Amino acid sequence: MTKFFKTSYLLIILAGLIWAGCAGTKASKEDAYLGDWEYLVEGTPNGDVTGVMNISKEGDAFVGKLMSDMGEIGLNDLAIVENKLSANFDIQGMTLDMDGTFDGPKFTGTIGVDYNTFPMTATKK
Numbered sequence: 001m002t003k004f005f006k007t008s009y010l011l012i013i014l015a016g017l018i019w020a021g022c023a024g025t026k027a028s029k030e031d032a033y034l035g036d037w038e039y040l041v042e043g044t045p046n047g048d049v050t051g052v053m054n055i056s057k058e059g060d061a062f063v064g065k066l067m068s069d070m071g072e073i074g075l076n077d078l079a080i081v082e083n084k085l086s087a088n089f090d091i092q093g094m095t096l097d098m099d100g101t102f103d104g105p106k107f108t109g110t111i112g113v114d115y116n117t118f119p120m121t122a123t124k125k
Contacts, residue, residue: 039122
C-alpha cells in the first residue's frame with residue numbers, strides 16, 4: 001500500500017470511530033434518566049408523599065408516570081433537556097407543574113399548583 005492509501009484508510013477509520021462515539025454519547029445521556037426513581041414530595045395537604053417515578057422512551061419522546069399509594073398518574077408534556085425535567089399532571093381536577101434537575105442518580109425539583117410549591121427529591125433505583 002502506498003503512503004497515501006494508508007493515510008486515507010486511517011482517516012476513514014478515525015472518522016468512523018468519532019461518529020460512533022458521538023452517537024453513543026446521546027443515547028447514554030438519555031439512558032441516565034430512564035428507569036425507576038424513588039421520590040419524596042414534602043408538605044402536601046395530604047402530608048409527605050412517597051412513591052416511584054418511572055421514565056421511559058416511546059420513539060424519540062420521554063414518557064413518565066408517578067406511582068404511589070394514591071395510585072398511578074401519567075406525566076403530560078414530559079421534556080428533559082440538558083438535565084432539566086419539566087412536566088405536568090392532573091390530580092383531583094387540578095393541573096400541577098413539575099420541574100427539576102437531574103444530577104447523576106439524584107433529582108431535585110418542585111411540584112407546584114396555584115400559589116403553592118412543594119419540594120421533591122428522588123433517587124434512581
